[in-house]
Amino acid sequence: xxxxxxxxxxxxxSRVKKKSFIVLTFLVPFLFIGMIxxxxxxxxxxxxxxxxxxxxxxxxxxLYKNQLRDTKVITFVYTDANYExxxxxxxxxxxxxxxxxxxxxxxxxxxxxKKPSASTIETVESSLSHAxxxxxxxxxxxxxxxxxxxxxxxxxxxxxxxxxxxQDAQTYTAYAIGLLSGLLIYMCLLxxxxxxxxxxxxxxxxxxxxxxxxxxxxxQLMLGKIIGVGLVGLTQFILWIVMSVxxxxxxxxxxxxxxxxxVPQLEQVQRMAGNKEELKQLKKLQQPDGAAAEIMKSIExxxxxxxxxxxxxxxxFGYFIYSALFAAVGSxxxxxxxxxxxxxxxxxxxxxxxxxxxxxxxxNPDSSLSVWLSMIPLTSPIAMMMRIPFGVPWWxxxxxxxxxxxxxxxxxxxxxRIYRVGILMYGKKASYKELIKWFxxxx
Amino acid sequence: xxxxxxxxxxYAGHRALSDVSMDIKKGxxxxxxGPNGAGKTSLIRILNLITAPDGGSITFDGEPLTRRxxxxxxxxxxxxxxxxxxxxxxxxxxxAQLKGIERREALRRAKMWFDKLEIQAWWHKKIExxxxxxxxxxxxxxxxxxxxxxxxxxxxxxxFDPVNADIIKNEILELNRKGTTIIFSTHRMxxxxxxxDSIALLNLSRKILDGGVKQIKNSYxxxxxxxxxxxxxxxxxxxxxxxVLSTDTLEETNRMKLKMKPGKPQNEALQFVxxxxxxxxxxxxxxxxxxxxxxxxxxxxxx
Numbered sequence: 110x111x112x113x114x115x116x117x118x119x120x121x122x123s124r125v126k127k128k129s130f131i132v133l134t135f136l137v138p139f140l141f142i143g144m145i146x147x148x149x150x151x152x153x154x155x156x157x158x159x160x161x162x163x164x165x166x167x168x169x170x171x172l173y174k175n176q177l178r179d180t181k182v183i184t185f186v187y188t189d190a191n192y193e194x195x196x197x198x199x200x201x202x203x204x205x206x207x208x209x210x211x212x213x214x215x216x217x218x219x220x221x222x223k224k225p226s227a228s229t230i231e232t233v234e235s236s237l238s239h240a241x242x243x244x245x246x247x248x249x250x251x252x253x254x255x256x257x258x259x260x261x262x263x264x265x266x267x268x269x270x271x272x273x274x275x276q277d278a279q280t281y282t283a284y285a286i287g288l289l290s291g292l293l294i295y296m297c298l299l300x301x302x303x304x305x306x307x308x309x310x311x312x313x314x315x316x317x318x319x320x321x322x323x324x325x326x327x328x329q330l331m332l333g334k335i336i337g338v339g340l341v342g343l344t345q346f347i348l349w350i351v352m353s354v355x356x357x358x359x360x361x362x363x364x365x366x367x368x369x370x371x372v373p374q375l376e377q378v379q380r381m382a383g384n385k386e387e388l389k390q391l392k393k394l395q396q397p398d399g400a401a402a403e404i405m406k407s408i409e410x411x412x413x414x415x416x417x418x419x420x421x422x423x424x425x426f427g428y429f430i431y432s433a434l435f436a437a438v439g440s441x442x443x444x445x446x447x448x449x450x451x452x453x454x455x456x457x458x459x460x461x462x463x464x465x466x467x468x469x470x471x472x473n474p475d476s477s478l479s480v481w482l483s484m485i486p487l488t489s490p491i492a493m494m495m496r497i498p499f500g501v502p503w504w505x506x507x508x509x510x511x512x513x514x515x516x517x518x519x520x521x522x523x524x525x526r527i528y529r530v531g532i533l534m535y536g537k538k539a540s541y542k543e544l545i546k547w548f549x550x551x552x
Numbered sequence: 553x554x555x556x557x558x559x560x561x562x563y564a565g566h567r568a569l570s571d572v573s574m575d576i577k578k579g580x581x582x583x584x585x586g587p588n589g590a591g592k593t594s595l596i597r598i599l600n601l602i603t604a605p606d607g608g609s610i611t612f613d614g615e616p617l618t619r620r621x622x623x624x625x626x627x628x629x630x631x632x633x634x635x636x637x638x639x640x641x642x643x644x645x646x647x648a649q650l651k652g653i654e655r656r657e658a659l660r661r662a663k664m665w666f667d668k669l670e671i672q673a674w675w676h677k678k679i680e681x682x683x684x685x686x687x688x689x690x691x692x693x694x695x696x697x698x699x700x701x702x703x704x705x706x707x708x709x710x711x712f713d714p715v716n717a718d719i720i721k722n723e724i725l726e727l728n729r730k731g732t733t734i735i736f737s738t739h740r741m742x743x744x745x746x747x748x749d750s751i752a753l754l755n756l757s758r759k760i761l762d763g764g765v766k767q768i769k770n771s772y773x774x775x776x777x778x779x780x781x782x783x784x785x786x787x788x789x790x791x792x793x794x795x796v797l798s799t800d801t802l803e804e805t806n807r808m809k810l811k812m813k814p815g816k817p818q819n820e821a822l823q824f825v826x827x828x829x830x831x832x833x834x835x836x837x838x839x840x841x842x843x844x845x846x847x848x849x850x851x852x853x854x855x
Contacts, residue, residue, distance in 0.1 A: 115649050123638060316633025320694070323600040323627040324650040326619075533602070535631075546564055 112325045113333045120308065120337025125344065134345050138352045162229060164219075165204040167192050169212040176240035183232050196220065208233065269500075283498035287471050290420050290494040294427055295463040298490065299456065301342045301428055302435040306448065308334050309439030309532070318532045327529035332521070335432045339425060346424070419497050422510065427490025430517045431455065437524035440531030441539040441547075462488040466495045474499040484509050486516025523548065553578040553613060553702060553733050554599070560607035561594050568594035569605070572759045574752045576735060581728055583744045583765075584737040585841065586754035592737045593630065595754070596706055599735075600627050612702075623652045626700030630707040630737075632691045634679045640690040641666070641675035644697060651698040658697060665693040669719070685716045692720055696727065703727065704735045709743055721747070741841040753845055760848050765841075772844050775812040776837040777821065780805050783829035793820040805832055 124130055166187050168174050177185045185208070188195065192209055199207040200222050206229070207220040219225060219233060246253060267280050309331075312318045321330055438451040462482060470479045474496040482492035483501075489509050493501070530547035531539065554576040561569040569591045576582045584592050597603045599610065601622055610617040612624075634643050641662065648658035666672040669689045679687055688711055696703065708724070709717045725747070728734050736744045745765070752762035761768065776797065782805050789796065793816040797809040812818055818836070825831060839847070 112650055115646070119646055123635070311636070315636055316629070316631040317635055318633070319597075319602065319629040319631065320627065320633065320647060320691075321650065322602055323625070323629075324622060324647070533597075 113329050113336075116325070116330060116333025117337040117340065120334050121340050124304075124338065124341045130341070130345075134348050135352075138349055138356065142356065162205040163203065164206045164208050164233065165195065165199045165202070166208045166210070167195055168210045170210050171212075172244060173210055173237065173240050176244065177236045178239065180232055180236070183229065183236075185236070206233075280499075284471060286416065286498040287474075287495040288467065290416075290497075291463065291466050291471075291491050294420075294424055294490050294494055295459060297342055297346075297424060298427055298431045298459050301338055302431045302455075304341075305335055305338050305432040306435040306439035307445070308338065309436050309528075310442065310445060310448075313440065313532055313535075314444065322532070327532060328525045331433070331436050331525055331528050335429060335436060335521075338432065339428055342428065343421075343425070416497060419506070420494060423490040423494050423513070426510075426513045426517055430486055430490075430513070430520050431459070433517070433521045433524040437527040437531070437544075440528040441534075441544060443535060447538070458487040459491070462491045466491050470495045480505065484512055486513045486520075489513055526550075553580075554617075554735075555611045556595075556599075556608070557610070558608040559595065559598060559605045559610070561591070561598065561603070562606045567757050569598075570757045571608075572754070572757075573608075574759060574762050576733060577750070578733055579728070579731055580749045581725075581734045581736065581747055583741075583748035583751035584735055584754065585739070585741045585744075585751055585845070587739050589756075590739075590754040591757045592739075592754055593706060596627070596629075596704055596735075596737055599704060600625060623698060624701045626651075626695045626698065626703045628691060628695040628703075628705045628708060630710070632688065632711065634687065634691060634694070636680040637678055639676050639678055640671075640682065640687075643679070644690060644694045647694040648697040653698045661697050661699075662693065665697065669693065669723075684711060685713060688712055688716065689720070692723070696723075700732065702733045702735070704737070706737045707740075708736060708738070710740075741845060745841045751841070753848065755845075755849055755852070760852055761844070768844065769838050772839045772847070773836070775818070777810055777812070777818060778833070778835050778837050779808045779810060779821070779825065779831065780833035781808075781825065781829040781831050782806075787828055792824050794824075809837065 160182070162183050164183055164185050166173070166177065166185050167190065168187065169192070174187060179185055186204070190198075195207055199220070205221060206225060209218045209220065211217070217237065219230065221229075243253065246256065312321070312330075318330075325333075434455045435452075438448055438455065441451065442448050465482070469476075470482065470492055473479055479492060479496060482488045483496055483505070489512065493506070493509050497506075526548045527544055530550055531544075534547075537543070556572060556574050556576075559569050559572045561567070572591070572595065584595065586592055594603070598605050599617075601617070601619060612621045615621075634640070638646075644662050645655060645658045648662070649655055653661075663672070666675060669692075671686055671689050671693075674682060674686060674690075679690070682690070695705075703724070705724070708720065712720060724734060736748065738744055748765050750762070750764050751768070753760050777794075780802075794810040794812050797811055799806065799808045801807075810821065812821060822831070822834060
């Protein structure tokens with residue numbers, strides 16, 4: 110036991126002391142936030158980032174004249190020129206496309222110098238549809254104002270009954286938490302599992318393995334390594350959580366301060382304006398803050414401790430089960446390039462569950478497929494974390510956890526049988542047949 | 553100290569050890585000799601409990617060998633290795649702690665050994681930054697730091713330059729004088745011949761010969777001598793007490809390999825030559841371990 114502790118200590122310290130660990134630990138949260146900010150920025154500004162396009166319109170039907178609304182990226186310019194002639198000149202005149210609306214029943218055509226993008230086609234189509242719709246409504250004598258009032262969008266408030274009380278269902282928050290924890294577990298299984306594999310290969314390549322296992326049992330060395338690397342992962346996580354709390358706390362404080370600054374200004378404006386219409390607009394301006402507060406409130410309503418505990422459990426045991434497999438792979442090869450053939454079958458269940466979880470489990474957390482996936486040890490770490498934010502019956506959670514622990518015990522035992530032989534084999538290209546043979550060896 | 557009885561080790565497809573038995577006494581320097589693939593490393597791994605035999609038994613000081621004993625054994629494998637990214641000082645301490653030594657005690661002993669081998673300045677250096685000789689010394693320190701009663705060294709001098717090999721050899725002999733039992737395993741039989749008290753020869757998974765080095769050599773003596781002399785060799789050999797096996801001519805002298813006739817002591821050869829030539833050198837030709845090995849293997853093949 111004492112020796113396992115020594116091994117854990119070495120594996121842990123040798124990794125935590127590395128520069129790459131420190132850099133990664135402190136850089137990743139910033140990179141992450143930066144990445145989210147960048148994606149958000151691009152999404153917000155995507156219209157600004159697109160090229161502006163000029164479309165020359167020849168309307169022979171006369172129905173659309175001055176009816177097509179310009180958008181941010183597309184400007185329509187009308188011309189009475191002859192179509193055949195315009196065809197040859199529109200590019201020279203600086204237009205990107207030529208829109209031809211024939212007089213009769215012919216199809217409307219869009220001529221472009223290059224292949225037009227899907228969004229350009231869509232925008233032109235929707236401009237045409239809108240114009241046609243407005244024209245037909247007017248022809249039928251329908252007041253567009255009445256129509257707009259009738260088309261009011263309806264929002265529903267999703268609630269769930271829990272212990273006889275109504276509660277906001279917070280489906281979207283559950284969605285986000287499920288996706289995030291699934292993604293984190295997926296990444297960690299691969300990252301730390303590979304680290305264990307590299308560690309095993311390093312010991313084998315540097316030939317220290319024989320010295321070490323003349324002092325400890327191979328099983329002890331394998332478990333010590335797995336636990337040591339796992340603790341490194343845990344340390345990294347805790348640091349990340351602490352840092353993101355500090356960072357978001359800081360960000361919240363800055364935002365609050367800004368809000369405080371704007372309140373007196375608002376009041377001032379209100380007093381000066383004294384106009385009802387302007388007041389309404391100002392209230393609208395305040396709305397985003399209201400939405401943010403709602404998100405904060407819904408996060409508070411989630412059982413944080415419960416979710417974090419489940420996350421840590423599935424992270425740790427998911428990692429244990431996969432790293433045991435990775436350790437067995439590491440022991441079977443002489444260098445990292447040979448690992449390919451063995452890694453694929455190991456990573457397949459992770460990738461499969463991850464892909465399925467994004468599309469299926471998150472939308473159908475209680476379907477029988479989702480329940481089964483959250484029970485099978487190799488898939489449950491990701492599948493169950495997807496389901497937990499939506500609420501899982503306690504007996505399912507208990508069964509899944511017990512199965513995962515049993516799965517780990519079995520996997521570790523099986524992996525250790527391959528490991529103990531593999532680490533002493535040099536220059537032998539391992540095949541699956543070979544691995545089974547190793548597994549069967551007596552002690 | 554160690555008694556090996558009827559050990560059998562079977563790998564898929566081939567047999568590494570078949571029915572091997574031998575005794576290693578306390579305080580001995582024991583040579584485990586044989587060509588590559590004879591089964592030496594398999595036997596050593598079994599002694600270190602790295603692998604288990606398929607049959608037979610081993611006792612350590614009369615008790616069946618178990619994991620309790622491994623802290624009394626030091627092992628330097630043929631393929632040396634240490635963690636490349638770890639400081640050597642820390643590394644030596646780690647390996648000693650794995651053998652059950654307290655960290656503080658390990659530190660004291662490690663300092664002493666580093667001083668002795670003059671590598672103390674490298675304590676904080678990583679293995680990858682050290683020369684091969686330096687690495688080997690660190691490896692040796694890691695092997696002996698827990699003061700094992702039994703030291704198992706697989707090809708101990710391979711990879712050392714002559715100067716460092718000599719330093720390590722002397723350290724090993726000193727440990728032996730203080731009571732440590734040593735097992736050398738090597739396929740370069742001439743390299744340990746003069747160090748060993750006792751040997752066992754392995755070939756193709758079987759032990760073909762064992763015993764004290766002197767006894768073995770004595771049993772292989774066959775009255776062959778090497779004579780070096782000045783003068784001509786045109787002697788009448790009809791009355792000579794020996795047969796000439798071969799002759800050759802050196803720069804100033806001639807050399808003759810001869811074999812005494814049955815029942816004739818070697819002094820008669822000297823008496824015979826003395827009036828005829830001036831003798832430079834006269835020496836019994838004792839077979840080397842290599843020769844003994846080859847002749848034993850050949851005998852085995854014939855029988």
